[in-house]
Amino acid sequence: MTSAPEARAITSPANPEIKRIRGLALRKRREEEKLFVAEGLRHVMEALEAGWPVATLVYQAGVAKRPKVAEAIRATLAAGGRCLEVTEAVLAKMTKRDNPQTVVGVLPQRWQALDEIAPGKLWIALETVRDPGNLGTILRTADAVAADGVILIGETCDPYSSESVRASMGSIVRVPLVRVTARQFLDWRETWPGRVVGTHLAGDADYREVAYEPPVLLIMGNEQAGLSEAMAAACDRLVKIPMAGGADSLNLSVATAVMLFEIARERLHL
Numbered sequence: 251m252t253s254a255p256e257a258r259a260i261t262s263p264a265n266p267e268i269k270r271i272r273g274l275a276l277r278k279r280r281e282e283e284k285l286f287v288a289e290g291l292r293h294v295m296e297a298l299e300a301g302w303p304v305a306t307l308v309y310q311a312g313v314a315k316r317p318k319v320a321e322a323i324r325a326t327l328a329a330g331g332r333c334l335e336v337t338e339a340v341l342a343k344m345t346k347r348d349n350p351q352t353v354v355g356v357l358p359q360r361w362q363a364l365d366e367i368a369p370g371k372l373w374i375a376l377e378t379v380r381d382p383g384n385l386g387t388i389l390r391t392a393d394a395v396a397a398d399g400v401i402l403i404g405e406t407c408d409p410y411s412s413e414s415v416r417a418s419m420g421s422i423v424r425v426p427l428v429r430v431t432a433r434q435f436l437d438w439r440e441t442w443p444g445r446v447v448g449t450h451l452a453g454d455a456d457y458r459e460v461a462y463e464p465p466v467l468l469i470m471g472n473e474q475a476g477l478s479e480a481m482a483a484a485c486d487r488l489v490k491i492p493m494a495g496g497a498d499s500l501n502l503s504v505a506t507a508v509m510l511f512e513i514a515r516e517r518l519h520l
């Protein structure tokens with residue numbers, strides 16, 4: 251097995267460092283260690299380009315000389331991170347995939363504080379979002395319209411879970427994240443200088459008829475329960491997306507995408 255000079259080659263999935271990374275599959279461990287796992291060279295490079303340090307870079311034996319991998323190794327070591335060269339079997343065990351990516355990054359989680367939020371143009375607040383696939387997809391769409399960030403209200407799924415990170419397709423490193431209780435959010439909302447728009451199946455306005463002057467704060471409800479009464483009462487407008495067929499609602503990430511592209515339409519000429 252060839253090794254980069256600074257790397258330590260690992261062949262056993264029982265190696266303590268590999269076990270520690272595998273442990274990050276659990277939310278509890280991710281929160282204790284304030285870390286998450288990004289799979290694939292593309293996502294690792296995107297993180298590095300976004301100024302996000304890689305704490306540990308794991309790569310498959312034999313790929314270290316590829317130019318992009320060599321660049322990722324250099325950047326990781328320069329920022330004080332570690333590099334681990336491993337076998338394909340170790341990577342497969344670590345990521346629970348038969349055909350694992352050849353590069354995996356362990357990165358620090360980043361959370362912005364509520365009082366650090368600058369209104370900017372567009373923030374999205376998600377009340378008790380439960381599905382990590384929805385959350386990752388929303389992060390990807392928020393990135394696509396250059397939203398300023400996403401606020402997670404109450405008991406939500408973890409944006410740093412592997413499912414959410416995968417669904418975000420790299421956007422997780424470009425979209426600022428804030429997490430708050432409902433009480434903290436409702437207090438902070440009083441200081442919001444612009445319009446607060448909620449989406450609701452019983453909204454009194456068609457979403458296409460509202461002027462979305464920036465800064466806009468868009469609030470989306472939970473997958474099952476929708477917007478709580480307290481959140482709905484905190485909105486200046488409650489809008490609905492008209493539907494013609496038999497479906498009683500849209501999927502949360504689909505509804506968020508419809509809203510974001512409507513809000514961004516004039517501003518971004520999309």
Ligand code: SAM
Pocket residue numbers: 449450451453469470471472473474475476477489490491492493499500501502505506
């Ligand atoms: N049973 C829930 C309800 O009564 O609201 C359905 C929730 S829906 C799956 C999840 C979220 O997506 C909603 O809270 C809302 O924010 C948004 N949403 C979905 N379809 C919508 C529509 N047609 N109009 C407005 N918002 C919608």
